[in-house]
Amino acid sequence: MSLTHLRRGTVVATVTAAALAGGGLAGTAAAAPAAEPQPDFTLTLLHANDLESALLPVTLEDGGTYGGADRFVELIRQQQIAALTGQRAEGMAKKRGVVTISAGDNFLPGPQLAASEDSGRPIYDATAFNAARFDVSIPGNHDFDLGPDFFAEWIGDLRPQTTIVSSNLGFEDEPALLARVEDGTIVTSHVVRERGEQIGFIGLTTPDLPRLTSSRGVTVDPDLAEIANAQAAAYEAAGVDKVVLVSHLQDIDNEVALAAQLSGVDVIVGGGGHELLADEGDPVVPDGTDVHGSYPLTPTDADGEVVPVVTTAALYSYVGRLVVTFDAAGELLVVHDEASRVIPVAAQGPDAVAPNYAVNRQVVRPVEQYVADLAEQVVATSEVDLNGIRNDVRSRETNLGNLATDALLAAGRREAAALGVTTPVVALQNGGGIRNAAVIPAGEITALDTYTVLPFSNFVGVAPAMPVETFVAGVEHGLSGDVTGGILQPAGSFAQAAGYRVSYDPAQEAGSRIVDLVLDDGTVLVADGVPTGALETISVATIDFLLRGGDGYPFDGVEFTVLPVTYQEALETYLVEDLGGVVTAADYPVGGEGRITPVA
Structure with missing residues (x-):
């Protein structure tokens, strides 16, 4: 593609002012075209x-x-x-x-x-x-x-x-x-x-x-x-x-x-x-x-x-x-x-x-040899297919999303006491941090799978006294993606949940979609779209990336402690120790268990 005709200052010919005026000086030659x-x-x-x-x-x-x-x-x-x-x-x-x-x-x-x-x-x-x-x-x-x-x-x-x-x-x-x-x-x-x-x-x-x-x-x-x-x-x-x-x-x-x-x-x-x-x-x-x-x-x-x-x-x-x-x-x-x-x-x-x-x-x-060795290290078995499809983990609850978020909560609870930090009661994980973009079929789960699912260097963090209104705003942010045809569209900021259940109305404006938000112990934080004031603060486990305001989460400025464990390590430990090496269909059914529910 020649750019000459688009360049600033390109001169095709030089003409004297006298020539433009229709005059000209006797004996003056016409101006030559520029080279x-x-x-x-x-x-x-x-x-x-x-x-x-x-x-x-x-x-x-x-x-x-x-x-x-x-x-x-x-x-x-x-x-x-x-x-x-x-x-x-x-x-x-x-x-x-x-x-x-x-x-x-x-x-x-x-x-x-x-x-x-x-x-x-x-x-x-x-x-x-x-x-x-x-x-x-x-x-x-x-x-x-x-x-x-x-x-x-x-x-x-x-x-x-x-x-x-x-x-x-x-x-x-x-x-x-x-x-x-x-x-x-x-x-x-x-x-x-x-x-x-x-x-x-x-x-x-x-x-x-x-x-x-x-x-x-x-x-x-x-x-x-x-x-x-x-x-x-x-x-x-x-x-x-x-x-x-x-x-x-x-x-x-x-x-x-x-x-x-x-x-x-x-x-x-x-x-x-x-x-x-x-x-x-x-x-x-x-x-x-x-x-x-x-x-x-x-x-x-x-x-x-x-x-x-x-x-x-x-x-x-x-x-x-x-x-x-x-x-x-x-x-x-x-x-x-x-x-x-x-x-x-x-x-x-x-x-x-x-x-x-x-x-x-x-x-x-x-x-290749290192990855092959990871692929031979079986850390658990699953009775059920685990859904990590990219657009699914970024738009709705999936059982793999639940598993990853439960691992954050378990790691937070395991490490908090040793660090003198208030034990977390809820956890959330942005769907954009779940990266395998596929279904892990029922059967063996390897160490390589844990890396593939959670590949980043995110560390587990605990915010021991997050204001409840900030936590609710974070849950809202996780539900703030675009909506088409009444359906929430994929966004990396979508929040997979642990320790709470949330229902939301996608027809409402982003930031005002939560209908009900209830902790697993029955404490109601939002009812019919209205905060209840039941708690002032709440201890939250998530990844340090989100606690620093990553993916637009409103957590920047909240005090938190980074635990000495990555989210990949948290998942592997959860599979081996907390679940005893078995992911059951009862605990992690296909489609999730109703932690995140859209309402008409």
């Missing part, structure tokens, strides 16, 4: 996002295989070489460069990340990341799931050539990350030099970071447009005439909206939303992912200039390849449509690639 801008530098941006510790390949029901860190690395290395040595298409410059970018969420708690804990080696995710030779990365929300200290450890395992660019986060209150700032690994801006050309990078992370993860003392500046525009202007003043914004805003539509407020940014590489951008005829992974839009998206900025916006689907499944050409003044002339697309990490088809041997040996094989 057409010429290709000077072709830049290939190879990019990925939301890798999320999906180090192992996935095999589909039809036997097809895709993903895996080993094939991803082999593919991205091939593309790095091709960007500099491959045949030049029409409109490309002789001078070429390539930069490899990650738009955040480089790892995710779960069994594949846990494989690194006792390995005695660098973090496997960092080993794969290094092998892919990423030049630039930014922080995503999941990069803080294990806390700032683990993020700093992961950064410490990266090769020196990788720079973390973070233009809107502050690390002054996090010593481990501050040390990375002081040694130059984390920077607010970064210039990559390719073939004598300077490409300036800006890195922005979602302002919702504290509500999405365990970012602790990391501060967030939410004024993204102001930050980006100020840095772009600083680059221009310093003679850096090509600017790439890398952002992790949770939804590529947020990047598109931000583009309209920007000036001086040439390209945006986004992450966090897992969207697949592709054009008709492009090979894609046959995993059922819908195509969100064309590659690239082409919004215009505050000056009316086109800004290509790209992202890829997640989990080592694609490498994005955006090829653009600039003129000598740093103006973006062309997005090379034929060369630009996402490339699936596949073992079959036109883009098939073999695994990288070193990554297969150093990363994939040991992680």
Whole structure:
């Protein structure tokens, strides 16, 4: 796609004022047309996002295989070489460069990340990341799931050539990350030099970071447009005439909206939303992912200039390849449509690639063995199918939701006394924290299943004296999703319940849907939509993520104690010790037992 006709300041011809007036000076020649801008530098941006510790390949029901860190690395290395040595298409410059970018969420708690804990080696995710030779990365929300200290450890395992660019986060209150700032690994801006050309990078992370993860003392500046525009202007003043914004805003539509407020940014590489951008005829992974839009998206900025916006689907499944050409003044002339697309990490088809041997040996094989060992560790058996389907746990009571929330309550009761904390009487778990997205069939439950169901680094927390009105507001928030056709729609904030029963009217406005709320001991907190005042405070067990206001819960500011147990550990312990290794159909019937009930 040629952008010349959309660029600010494009001059087709120069005409004198006298000529416009119909006059002209004798002997004055007509003004010559301005020279057409010429290709000077072709830049290939190879990019990925939301890798999320999906180090192992996935095999589909039809036997097809895709993903895996080993094939991803082999593919991205091939593309790095091709960007500099491959045949030049029409409109490309002789001078070429390539930069490899990650738009955040480089790892995710779960069994594949846990494989690194006792390995005695660098973090496997960092080993794969290094092998892919990423030049630039930014922080995503999941990069803080294990806390700032683990993020700093992961950064410490990266090769020196990788720079973390973070233009809107502050690390002054996090010593481990501050040390990375002081040694130059984390920077607010970064210039990559390719073939004598300077490409300036800006890195922005979602302002919702504290509500999405365990970012602790990391501060967030939410004024993204102001930050980006100020840095772009600083680059221009310093003679850096090509600017790439890398952002992790949770939804590529947020990047598109931000583009309209920007000036001086040439390209945006986004992450966090897992969207697949592709054009008709492009090979894609046959995993059922819908195509969100064309590659690239082409919004215009505050000056009316086109800004290509790209992202890829997640989990080592694609490498994005955006090829653009600039003129000598740093103006973006062309997005090379034929060369630009996402490339699936596949073992079959036109883009098939073999695994990288070193990554297969150093990363994939040991992680496979660790996960295989977890899959052999049977921790319980179930008499009933356990429903963890994504949209179900995010919109209604399910028996797996009940099981996970009961585990929180049991852990809170088990640990509270030792810490001198009031024993909790209720618990809630956001459906977005239940991640297996499937039904666990009746039969054996393994240690691997507990990780798959509850993969994050959330710790169990107890708020021993939460005001009842705050708890009720939290239950309301868990029922505040959109309603279509009288049915509550899926939302990650939906609250699975333990220790209480709630009925709600989806026809009412969000925040006013509770009809009745009754504790298991019979205490009525809400009757016919009206708080009873039966209690002033209540001890609540949940995950620390929610107690810090994550997923929009109104608990931020309430005093709480974090217990030394993750929610995955709580589930495994509950299955083994509290249930004696047996999940009965009587205790956990299909469809739940009426803890959360919509009323007409």
